[in-house]
Amino acid sequence: MAENRVSLITGSSRGIGRAIAIELGAAGHDVVVNYVRNQTEADRVVKEIQSGGGRAVATGANVADQNDRRRLIDSTIERFGRIDVLVNNAGITSPGRQDLLEATEESWDQVFDTNLKGPFFLAQLAARHMRDQTAADTENAADSGVIVNVSSISGYAVSTNRTDYCIAKAGMQMMTWQLADRLAEYGILVYEVCPGVISSDMTAPVKEKYDRLIADGMAPIRRWGAPEDVARAVGMLTSGSLGFSTGERINVDGGFHIRRL
Numbered sequence: 644m645a646e647n648r649v650s651l652i653t654g655s656s657r658g659i660g661r662a663i664a665i666e667l668g669a670a671g672h673d674v675v676v677n678y679v680r681n682q683t684e685a686d687r688v689v690k691e692i693q694s695g696g697g698r699a700v701a702t703g704a705n706v707a708d709q710n711d712r713r714r715l716i717d718s719t720i721e722r723f724g725r726i727d728v729l730v731n732n733a734g735i736t737s738p739g740r741q742d743l744l745e746a747t748e749e750s751w752d753q754v755f756d757t758n759l760k761g762p763f764f765l766a767q768l769a770a771r772h773m774r775d776q777t778a779a780d781t782e783n784a785a786d787s788g789v790i791v792n793v794s795s796i797s798g799y800a801v802s803t804n805r806t807d808y809c810i811a812k813a814g815m816q817m818m819t820w821q822l823a824d825r826l827a828e829y830g831i832l833v834y835e836v837c838p839g840v841i842s843s844d845m846t847a848p849v850k851e852k853y854d855r856l857i858a859d860g861m862a863p864i865r866r867w868g869a870p871e872d873v874a875r876a877v878g879m880l881t882s883g884s885l886g887f888s889t890g891e892r893i894n895v896d897g898g899f900h901i902r903r904l
């Protein structure tokens with residue numbers, strides 16, 4: 644991979660994405676901090692990376708919008724000249740968290756556009772650049788890009804008041820495998836990071852419910868996950884040290900995925 648890796652992290656103004664941006668900035672990556680509404684928060688993340696000596700820029704773009712996705716990739720290339728890492732982190736929960744029998748097509752479309760269609764087509768755009776970089780840069784051909792998709796334990800654990808969210812997150816595993824298979828020939832590695840219950844604005848409205856479930860032993864490790872727990876996993880996957888692994892899922896869930904009797 645190029646010495647100055649360029650990383651685009653979607654939805655990095657807050658929460659998990661913010662922690663990933665700071666982690667990669669500290670690891671020496673040039674960072675594109677993406678947001679959809681909160682420019683002030685995104686600017687704060689940029690300042691934090693810059694204060695540690697890193698280079699970063701904030702770019703507003705809605706990952707659910709085709710034109711915005713193109714602009715996001717184009718402006719990354721314009722600003723830093725290349726793209727080495729894409730972290731598909733931006734996501735929304737199911738609006739209104741309606742019961743499966745009341746769930747609407749509007750909610751489905753919004754969740755799928757943001758959480759699955761957007762990430763796939765953004766990965767497609769980024770992968771084309773990574774492929775072309777590889778062709779132009781034979782020295783680094785063995786390790787020319789990393790795509791990380793942030794899924795969720797909701798991809799396999801049912802919540803009938805967030806059916807669209809769960810199904811979209813389930814799709815991320817196959818999306819990861821598809822990309823990993825197709826892009827291996829260009830040296831592009833693709834991973835899924837699967838967080839459990841992580842403290843962020845997304846989970847704040849259901850804090851009491853999860854406080855209870857965690858205390859009752861929902862997962863072997865009885866604490867909330869922190870955004871930094873997820874960020875460290877992304878840091879490892881993008882470090883360039885896992886060159887013979889692709890398509891992997893890394894669980895960052897306190898052991899929630901372990902089936903127990």
Ligand SMILES: NC(=O)c1ccc[n+]([C@@H]2O[C@H](COP(=O)([O-])OP(=O)(O)OC[C@H]3O[C@@H](n4cnc5c(N)ncnc54)[C@H](OP(=O)(O)O)[C@@H]3O)[C@@H](O)[C@H]2O)c1
Pocket residue numbers: 653654655656657658659660677678679680681682684704705706707732733734735736757793794795796837838839840841842843844845846
């Ligand atoms: N928190 C958890 O327990 C948990 C567990 C498993 C998986 N996840 C997944 O982890 C990811 C991050 O979750 P989080 O908890 O950090 O969420 P969060 O605190 O709600 O933050 C969401 C981030 O995504 C951005 N965003 C939302 N919609 C976007 C769009 N259409 N285009 C571009 N950016 C957009 C937001 O930007 P603005 O600031 O501009 O609004 C914000 O930076 C999501 O994919 C989520 O599904 C979270």
